[in-house]
Amino acid sequence: MTTPNTTPAGWYDDGSGRQRWWDGQQWGTFADELNAPAATMTAAPIASVEPVPKKLNVLALVSAIVAAVGFIFACIPGALIVGWILLPTAFVLSIVSLFLKGDKKWLGIVGLVLSIVGTIIGVVVFASVLAASVDDAFGSGETTVTEPGDSEKEAAPAEEESTDAEAGTRDNPLPLGSKISNSDWTVVVNSHNPDGNTIVAEANQFNEPAPAGSHYEIVNYTITYTGADSSYSMEVMVDAVTSAGNVIDSYDSFVSLADDFSLDELYSGGSLTGSQAFLVPDGEAVLVRVQPGFLADEVFIKP
Template sequence: MALSVGDILTESITPAAPAGWFPAGVEGQERYWDGTAWTDHVRPVNAASGRSDFAAPGSTAPGPEKKTRNLLGIVALGLAAVGFIFACIPGALIVGWILLPIAFILGIVALFQKDKPKWQGLTAIIVSVVGTIVGVVVFFVVAATALNNAIDDTVTDKVGTSDIVEEGAPGTAEKPALAAAQELVLGETAFGVDAESGMGWYAVQLTNPNEDYVFGNAAIEVEAYDASGVLLDTGTDYSTILSGSSWYVGRFLQVGSAQIDHIEVRGPSASAATNSPAAETGSFTMGEVTTGSEYDWMTVSGTVTSKFTEDQDMVRIDVIARNGDGKIVGVDTTYTDRVPAGGTAAWKVPLWEVPLDSKVEAFAHL
C-alpha cells in the first residue's frame, strides 16, 4: 500500500519522539514536545535534573521548531516604507496618507498571528506612525509656503512698483474714476416662420450705449411664446457686443406647427460689461451689400473690413431683408474664415423665401 508524505512523516516522528523536553534550537533552552507538536512551554537546560528528559534509548528527538514567515507583516512593512517615502514628497502626500494607515492596520493584525515572527508587524507600525507625523509636517510646511506667497502677491498687486510721490507735487493728479457701465438697450424686434422649412426665425436690435465698455461672449437669449403665453422655444447666441447699435438674428428649431405670438429678449446686465477704451477697441465696417438671384432665392454678398490689430477668425455676418414697406421678412447668417488685421474679406449667403426686390442689411459680430 502506498503512503502519502503526511503518513510517512507521522510514522517517522510519532514513535521516535514521545513527549518530553528537547533542545529548542536555542542554546541553553529546551521546549516541551507533547508527542505530537511543540508546545509554548520552555525552560533552561539543567533547570530540573541537570539533564534533558530524553525518551528511551534509541529514540530520535523531533526536528527543531520551525517558524513560518509572517507574510502579512512583510506586506505591512513594505507598504509602510513606500508610504513613508511618498509622505516626504509634497506633490504626492495623498499617496502616503493612503498607504500609511493601511500599513498600520496590517501591522497590528500581523502582531497577533500565532507562531509567526512579530518584528515585521511591529516595525511596520512604527514606520507608519513616524511617516504620518512626517507627512503632517510636510503638509503644514507646504501650506504655509503657499499662504505666504499668496500674501506677498496680494500686497504686490495692491502696492505696485511705482515710486512714492509726495502729495501736492507736480504731476500727481489722480486719474478720473471710470464711469459706471450702462445697461444694453433693446430696439426693434421681428420674428417669423419659413413656410418651406417650418423653422422660426428672429431678429433683435441691441444698442450698447457704453463707449468704453464691451460685453464679451455675451449670451443673447430670445424666447418665442404663443398667444396663451406658452414658451415654444428659445434661441441663444453668444457674441461680443461692441459699442453702438447692431442686429442679431437666429433660429427657432422646435416651434413646429405652433404660431408665434410674441418674443422676449434676455441679455447680459451692465455688471457683466468689461472696460475697453474706444481708442483701443477694434471694430468692423461693412462694405456695399449686393443682391442677385439664383433659381427662386436671393443671393447676398458683400465685404467686411477689420479695424482690429489682430486677425479675426470666424467672424459672423448677420443679414436681414426688408420688403418695400420696411418690414423684416427674412434673416440668415454666414461666417468668414478670417478677416485680416486692418484688411478686408468677402462673404456670401443665400436668402430663402424673401421677395427678390427686398432691401438687405448686414452686420458683423465677433
C-alpha cells in the first residue's frame, strides 16, 4: 500500500490484508501497535467459527435396525430362524456401540433392549410352535364319551358334558361299556374281573402268583383305530387307579395273558380286543383310567 503523508494516523490495511498501525508517516512497529489507541482502529474482518458436527455412531444405528428386524421375525412362527440369527447379532453390536465415540448412542440402547425383548418373545413363540407340533404328532384331538344307551345322541366333549357335569372324572366315573373317542382312537372297556388270580395262573406257567396282601384284577377292552394311515396299539393307555390314589399299570408286574395286547399295528378301521392284569393291594377299590392317545384327555371308568 502506498500511503501519502497526509493520511492521518490509524489502523489500515497494509496491502496484504492485515491491519497495521499507521502513525501518519510510516507503519508502526509491534510496540507502536500495542500502544495504539483502540478507538482509531478500523475493524478487521473476523473469521466466523462454525461448530464441529459430532460423528454419527453408525454401529449404534445398525444395531437398532438389526434388532428391529430380528424382533419382527421372532414374532413370526415360520421365520423364527431369521430372528434367532439377527437378535444375537444385534445384541453384540449394541454392546460394542455403547463404547464407541459418536452421537446418538441412544440407538445402541434401543438395539440392546429390542434384542433382549425379541429373544424373550422368540422363546415364547418357539415354545408355542413346539407344543403345537407335538400335539399334532402325538395328540388325538378332543376326547368325547358316549355312555351305554346313548348311541343315538351326539357325543359331547367329556369336559363340557352339560347334563352330567365332569362326567368321566375320578369323582364321577363313567360306567362299563362307555365309548371313549377322539380323532384317532375309540376305546370301550368291556369287563372287569376283580378276582383274576386263577386267570393269571392258567394263562402262563411262568406268571408269578400275587404276593401276600395283593391280588390280580383283569380289565378287558376293545380299541379301534380311526385315524389316518396306521398306528400302534401302545398309543392307547389303560391303567388302574386305586381308591388311595395310586396308579397301577400293567408293567408293574410281568404277567402274560392269553389275549394280551402287544405292539399291534392297525390301519384305519382296524380293531383289537384284549386284556390286561393289574396287581392291586387287597382292600383297595379301583377305577379304570383310559387315555386314547399319548396326549389325550384321561377318562375314568367305574368297574
